[in-house]
Amino acid sequence: xxxxxxxxxxxxxxxxxxxxxxxxxxxxxxxxxxxxxxxxxxxxxxxxxxxxxxxxxxxxxxxxxxxxxxxxxxxxxxxxxxxxxxxxxxxxxxxxxxxxxxxxxxxxxxxxxxxxxxxxxxxxxxxxxxxxxxxxxxxxxxxxxxxxxxxxxxxxxxxxxxxxxxxxxxxxxxxxxxxxxxxxxxxxxxxxxxxxxxxxxxxxxxxxxxxxxxxxxxxxxxxxxxxxxxxxxxxxxxxxxxxxxxxxxxxxxxxxxxxxxxxxxxxxxxxxxxxxxxxxxxxxxxxxxxxxxxxxxxxxxxxxxxxxxxxxxxxxxxxxxxxx
Numbered sequence: 001x002x003x004x005x006x007x008x009x010x011x012x013x014x015x016x017x018x019x020x021x022x023x024x025x026x027x028x029x030x031x032x033x034x035x036x037x038x039x040x041x042x043x044x045x046x047x048x049x050x051x052x053x054x055x056x057x058x059x060x061x062x063x064x065x066x067x068x069x070x071x072x073x074x075x076x077x078x079x080x081x082x083x084x085x086x087x088x089x090x091x092x093x094x095x096x097x098x099x100x101x102x103x104x105x106x107x108x109x110x111x112x113x114x115x116x117x118x119x120x121x122x123x124x125x126x127x128x129x130x131x132x133x134x135x136x137x138x139x140x141x142x143x144x145x146x147x148x149x150x151x152x153x154x155x156x157x158x159x160x161x162x163x164x165x166x167x168x169x170x171x172x173x174x175x176x177x178x179x180x181x182x183x184x185x186x187x188x189x190x191x192x193x194x195x196x197x198x199x200x201x202x203x204x205x206x207x208x209x210x211x212x213x214x215x216x217x218x219x220x221x222x223x224x225x226x227x228x229x230x231x232x233x234x235x236x237x238x239x240x241x242x243x244x245x246x247x248x249x250x251x252x253x254x255x256x257x258x259x260x261x262x263x264x265x266x267x268x269x270x271x272x273x274x275x276x277x278x279x280x281x282x283x284x285x286x287x288x289x290x291x292x293x294x295x296x297x298x299x300x301x302x303x304x305x306x307x308x309x310x311x312x313x314x315x316x317x318x319x320x321x322x323x324x
Contacts, residue, residue, distance in 0.1 A: 005289075005315055007041040008111045009034065010104035011123035012053040017093020018126055020081060024261060024298040025125060025139045033123045033294055036304040040311025046118070055099035056106060056147060063150030064143055064177060069134040073098070073141060084136045098126060098142045105144040105293040106151045113157040113246045118289035119314050121251070121307070127295040129171030129250045130196065138169065138196060144293050145250050146177045149184065158246035159183055162239045165190075166231075166274060167252025167295040168262040170199030170215065174250065180207040185214070185242040187235040189227060191255065191264045192217035214238045220263040224270035227255065231274055236281055247282055247290050253297030253306040261298055268302065272309030279317020290314050 011034055016027035041048040061070055076082060077095035084090060101124035108120035128145060130138030145163055152158045163178075165171040165188040175198070178184035182205075190199050205213040216230035239247075253271065255264040282290050292310070297303045 005044070005046045005118040005318070006116065007037065007046045007048050007311060008108065008117040008120040009037045009048060009050050009123060010053050010107050010120065012100045012104065014093070015097040015100050015125050018091065018097035019093065020089040020091065023089065025127070027125070028300060029125060029297065029303060030123055032300040032303040033307045036307030037121045037123060037311055039304070040308035043308065044312050044315040046315055051107065053100055053104045053107065055096070056102035060106060060147055060151050061102060061142060063154065064133065064146045066134045073136065088136050088139055090136070090141065094126070094141060100124070101126060101128065102142050102144045102147045105148045108291040108293060109148040109152050109246065109248055110155065110157065112289040112291040113152055115288040118318055119311055120289070120291045121311065122293040124294050127252070128173070128293070129165060129167060129295050130169070130173045132173040132176050135173070137173065140173065143173050143177060145248050146174055148248060148291070148293070149178070152246055160242065160244050161185070161246045161248060162187065162242060162244035163248050163250060164239070164278060165250035165252070166255065167250055168255040168259070168264050169195055169252070169296060171250055172196045172198040175203070175213055178209065179205055179213065180209040182208045182212050184209070185212050185239055185244060187214045187239055189216045189218055189230050189235065191220055191262050194262060212242065218264060221265050223265040224267055224273070227264065227266050227270055228273055231277060236277060240281060240284065243285065247278065247287060249278065249290060249292040250295045251292040251310060252295030253303050256297065256299060256302040256306055258299040258302040259297065268305035268309045271306040272313040275310040275313020276317040279314035283318050283320065289318060
């Protein structure tokens with residue numbers, strides 16, 4: 001009898017040190033998603049491991065972000081709680097939290113790419129996909145998934161990499177960082193109109209990267225049917241044709257119907273169904289699994305249920321037992 005699949009959960013309580021009173025991106029999100037990942041692993045009969053998280057090194061961060069930007073972030077954190085824009089704050093615990101979030105995402109990516117895990121979920125905050133090379137925005141300070149891409153390449157574990165982004169907001173920072181990169185496939189569903197306003201279907205990349213970026217904007221209230229159709233009929237076929245050597249997911253759950261910041265109307269079952277599709281894709285491509293990093297999602301119950309569904313779905317898709 002084969003051993004159970006391995007699920008790696010990467011989180012650290014020190015990420016709760018990034019906090020501002022009344023902000024929707026709050027420390028309690030960590031416990032909700034952590035519980036969801038553990039629930040999903042248990043229901044799927046997987047082995048759950050919780051390795052210690054190591055913060056990202058300055059070298060890893062500088063593969064994506066400019067040194068001057070990082071120096072300014074660190075200095076701003078040391079100065080006390082302040083606001084970068086109307087949505088994005090930084091305080092005394094923010095620099096440590098950001099380094100831990102990027103470090104956990106790196107570890108998740110490496111765990112799967114090296115074949116040590118079927119699912120590795122970096123349960124992190126602050127989120128990352130709005131952060132650009134020299135810009136914090138949209139609750140994000142460091143672009144965690146972009147940093148993980150750089151580390152996979154530096155380690156020789158993968159060159160052609162796909163990022164699947166199902167956060168309700170378009171990952172403008174991630175797309176901009178890799179817009180000219182033909183070896184980075186970015187695929188996103190997101191509500192439109194909604195912050196940040198980017199992510200039109202005709203945004204396909206630039207220079208050598210033209211054709212490697214794929215956006216499927218959805219109208220408010222689209223729900224599971226339109227959400228899953230966009231992935232099944234447009235985005236996942238594009239990823240399949242790209243033939244990545246690794247799949248990373250920017251796993252945001254603010255598309256959920258209970259989320260207070262958006263109106264896309266996806267359910268926890270919708271996220272589970274997408275997880276199954278992604279697991280099947282990884283199996284079809286001969287990949288060992290999928291690495292995920294938490295982006296948005298601000299209703300705690302929705303976060304827990306959706307994370308559980310994602311883990312169950314991916315493992316079922318990988319094993320061919322998802323009944324789809």
